[in-house]
Amino acid sequence: MHIKHHPILGEQLQKQVTIYFKDEPYTAYEQQSVAAALLANDIKQLGVSRNLVQPRGMFCSRGRCCSCYMTVNGEDHVRTCMTKVVDGMKIYPNDGDPQVRSESHGD
Numbered sequence: 001m002h003i004k005h006h007p008i009l010g011e012q013l014q015k016q017v018t019i020y021f022k023d024e025p026y027t028a029y030e031q032q033s034v035a036a037a038l039l040a041n042d043i044k045q046l047g048v049s050r051n052l053v054q055p056r057g058m059f060c061s062r063g064r065c066c067s068c069y070m071t072v073n074g075e076d077h078v079r080t081c082m083t084k085v086v087d088g089m090k091i092y093p094n095d096g097d098p099q100v101r102s103e104s105h106g107d
């Protein structure tokens with residue numbers, strides 16, 4: 001769910017854009033962070049932990065913890081809570097991260 005009108009901050013959502021998570025299109029709005037846009041689309045799992053290969057989601061929401069690392073437009077380890085959406089952005093969980101892949105698939 002997107003909050004379109006904040007009671008204190010007013011209108012927050014600007015232009016609508018399309019982002020792609022695992023090649024599926026989702027609606028987002030300029031100025032949203034990638035993690036917030038995914039959460040608004042009910043996507044809570046952003047990846048898996050490296051050692052225990054357990055689900056990870058947004059934790060600190062301020063660029064301090066690395067829990068929201070994802071692959072964005074081919075770049076690994078992007079802190080998605082600090083990265084704003086861009087129209088056409090391609091986002092993947094960190095499954096493609098070689099270290100995570102070796103833990104979960106034994107590569």
Ligand code: FES
Nearest residue numbers: 059061065066081
């Ligand atoms: S949620 Fe902690 S760095 Fe993004």
